[in-house]
Amino acid sequence: MKVSIIAFTDNGMEIAYKLSNSLSESNDVDFTRCGKGALSTWTEEHFSTNDALIFIGAIGIALRAIAPYIKTKTKDPAVVVVDELGQFSIPILSGHIGGANELALQIAEDLGSIPVITTATDINNVFAVDTWAKSQGLNILNPECIKLVSSKLLKGESVHVKSDYPIQGNLPKNVYLNDLEDSNAGYDVIITHKDLENERKNDTLLLVPQIITVGIGCRKDISFEAIESSILNILESENYHILAINALASIDKKANEKGILEFAKKYDLPFNTYSAEELNSLEGEFTKSEFVKSVVEVDNVCERSAIMESNGKLIRRKDTCDGAGVTVALAINDPNISWGK
Amino acid sequence: MKVSIIAFTDNGMEIAYKLSNSLSESNDVDFTRCGKGALSTWTEEHFSTNDALIFIGAIGIALRAIAPYIKTKTKDPAVVVVDELGQFSIPILSGHIGGANELALQIAEDLGSIPVITTATDINNVFAVDTWAKSQGLNILNPECIKLVSSKLLKGESVHVKSDYPIQGNLPKNVYLNDLEDSNAGYDVIITHKDLENERKNDTLLLVPQIITVGIGCRKDISFEAIESSILNILESENYHILAINALASIDKKANEKGILEFAKKYDLPFNTYSAEELNSLEGEFTKSEFVKSVVEVDNVCERSAIMESNGKLIRRKDTCDGAGVTVALAINDPNISWGK
Known part of the structure; x- marks a missing residue:
């Protein structure tokens, strides 16, 4: 700090x-x-x-x-x-x-x-959802809803949390997890990497874990606009929230690719690259391209670099982004969330 | 409050x-x-x-x-x-x-x-000049200098106060009163109704007691501009600070005189009026006018109303303000200042 x-x-x-x-x-x-x-x-x-x-x-x-x-x-x-x-x-x-x-x-x-x-939650020994979200690395999309959650707990009322991921440890007092019917209705807090901003109720607190890694391949000197619209389009088609992205990855030959660097800066994301040797060392099924292999000595850049960076699993295979000169793949990690700080 | x-x-x-x-x-x-x-x-x-x-x-x-x-x-x-x-x-x-x-x-x-x-002065048990000024009804002209005074006292250094008026009670620790040569130089705090804003050093705290009363006579339907320039000119000629004024006074026939009411509002001052009988009841020497007496049955409005309101003494007799249709007199009270709160 x-x-x-x-x-x-x-x-x-x-x-x-x-x-x-x-x-x-x-x-x-x-x-x-x-x-x-x-x-x-x-x-x-x-x-x-x-x-x-x-x-x-x-x-x-x-x-x-x-x-x-x-x-x-x-x-x-x-x-x-x-x-x-x-x-x-x-x-x-x-x-x-x-x-x-x-x-x-x-x-x-x-x-x-x-x-x-x-702060009322602290002095009353009540679960403070904002402190907790911060400690768990969850982005708070609508901080104006924090007080609605705190207010219920301070009054001794129940708070219902829906999470797309398991949460370890004992539930705080008056907090209930995934206990309502299987939709988003009625929940006070929703934890998801899905983009719910348009469908949520105004008083549901939305928390987004940073668990998606974007692997990128691209032509030389590709524009920032091509990179940005390709990535945002894919996120939109999957209904993933941009704040769920935790990093960008590619092959080392792209380490100075201006369009990617600009995207990383704008969205405040780390951008890491790996050598052809490192990418080739990964085992598993990848979408192969003989052309790519002939240029950079790896059969696939975006899928392999996404996995290499995240150590997770692919949730969107190579997309050629309508021939924009960019390929994008998404990998996901399990978030590690627990009720204890 | x-x-x-x-x-x-x-x-x-x-x-x-x-x-x-x-x-x-x-x-x-x-x-x-x-x-x-x-x-x-x-x-x-x-x-x-x-x-x-x-x-x-x-x-x-x-x-x-x-x-x-x-x-x-x-x-x-x-x-x-x-x-x-x-x-x-x-x-x-x-x-x-x-x-x-x-x-x-x-x-x-x-x-x-x-x-x-x-606040440092309180927790260190040191004389807090701003709290004190407030308790004594002194206007603080340049609050940015409060910290210079407090800082000296917190360091155990001496603070020199010049006051145009006696101050009752025991001096606070490290505070000295009127102890330097008879000019304004070297003083950390000056208490006066004089307008020192142009001649003061930048780091002298200026405190102004509200002790001057303005008595006003005027033609019917006199303009606000005539009232304002008349009063400000007289204050300037005497070198009195506008914040030293505590009230405006006149005869009851002027209670709804718009120009005076506007002046009172602009400078946030009370405006009180007195009957001809009340003004006539005052004993003392006043600048007499037969013309005024023929109109309002009092030989002088501005001097008498200033004294009536303030119960003090005249420090500027009737001024006809270069024939602007306004007469102004100033009366002053002794301020009641003490070191105890």
């Missing part, structure tokens, strides 16, 4: 120094002393690039500094305030998804301060 | 109800339960019109709700968050000037919760 600390006084700097030592065991930490007029600049620079900001000082100062940059629960960094005597450690933004509650608890332990946790 | 409370859950509503009872002894209190999507509307409506907002819930929810409306330390309402178990009472905005720290302490006492005060 990239953590930046800012302090305003000598006392504050002592705390910043102590925290920097303890937190840097498992984080990338820097700390700074705020000069005259420098707070807004520092905040603007660090808010969008950091995972967490720690202000050693008054909550009001921190709040006024971050207010202009606040966007959304799923993107904003964790913000924790520690008073300059180190008496309190207070998560003020992104308590759950951003991890501010956890960070504040760790700081409180390091400094011997009181953690001031105010 | 106008206080509005919002809660999100059953637990929260119980706390809101309890708080509403205890706080309404000395405040105007209302409370509400937040419906779906109603938080931003509620916040927008209450932020600008209330002295204090209390959120019973998570800090993050309160912070995201108020962020778009935050303006400045001297205007924003106090905002206090109480978690929904009532464990903590946390001032998050306007701790000093807005009174959030004091409110949070009161709430903590009412609920038996822990007050989470994070």
Whole structure:
């Protein structure tokens, strides 16, 4: 986690120094002393690039500094305030998804301060679906529905979860799994890599595991547009959500293929490539092409690289994308989800 | 103080109800339960019109709700968050000037919760110049300088205050009064009704007591522009700050004079009027006019009404404002300032 600390006084700097030592065991930490007029600049620079900001000082100062940059629960960094005597450690933004509650608890332990946790699910010891989703690597599609789930649990009502995958461990209190009729109706939470955005009810929380890997083959100097429309068309035809993609893969000869690199950047996905030798080492049934083999010495690029990257199984074999000069295959992994954090 | 409370859950509503009872002894209190999507509307409506907002819930929810409306330390309402178990009472905005720290302490006492005060001067038991200025009715002209004063005191350095008025009580630790050479140089804080905005150093905190009363006489249907330029010109010629004005006064025949009412509204000043009988009852030397007496049965309107309103002494006698149809006089009161709150 990239953590930046800012302090305003000598006392504050002592705390910043102590925290920097303890937190840097498992984080990338820097700390700074705020000069005259420098707070807004520092905040603007660090808010969008950091995972967490720690202000050693008054909550009001921190709040006024971050207010202009606040966007959304799923993107904003964790913000924790520690008073300059180190008496309190207070998560003020992104308590759950951003991890501010956890960070504040760790700081409180390091400094011997009181953690001031105010999120209702935590203080009532109730299952916090957003913290849980984050810990399980599930993308939250509609964060505005988190509060509907939390509200039911806080009132002692039942919450019904539908999952397309097994979930290990004991169910949290008042949470039920796949217990309704076999459709999506009536569920409060649905966990799936399918794209349900158009058919869902407005108050169903949708969680998407990143479990699909896209294998790509293509002509040299293929355009970004050809890559993008090919991949999106296939996802749409299978009704898979774009946020279910976890990586792109190809053969090493494509490592600098601009259209793929641009796609990877736009959708914030890793792009890994493998040598012909590695791809050939895979055993199994692949859609063979003598032409491809004559060019890159592998009988199939997209299927093999998808499997090589994911270590999963093919759910869509090679598609030539209507002759766009691109081939795409999709592989899937079983997600590893459990009720424990 | 106008206080509005919002809660999100059953637990929260119980706390809101309890708080509403205890706080309404000395405040105007209302409370509400937040419906779906109603938080931003509620916040927008209450932020600008209330002295204090209390959120019973998570800090993050309160912070995201108020962020778009935050303006400045001297205007924003106090905002206090109480978690929904009532464990903590946390001032998050306007701790000093807005009174959030004091409110949070009161709430903590009412609920038996822990007050989470994070402003450095409070937790270090150091003189807080902004809280003090507020308690003494002093307008803070340049709130960005508050932190320079607090910072010196937190470091154990001396702070030099120049005041044009006597200040009762014992000096706070490390605070010195009128101890430098007889100019404004070197002072960290200057308390005066003089307009020093152009000659001050950038890092001198300027505090202005509201002690000047403007008495006004005028022709019927006088324009707002004539009223405004007359008053501002006289203030400028005396080098008095507009924020030192505490009220406008005239004879009752002018109670509905539009130009004066518009001026009162623009500068947020009370406008009070007195009968001819009341004005005549004043003893003392006034600039007499037979013409005025023939019209309104008082020999002078502006001087008499200024004294009637302020019960102070004249510091600028009747000025005819270059024949603009307006007469203006200024009266002044001694401010009652003490170091104790």
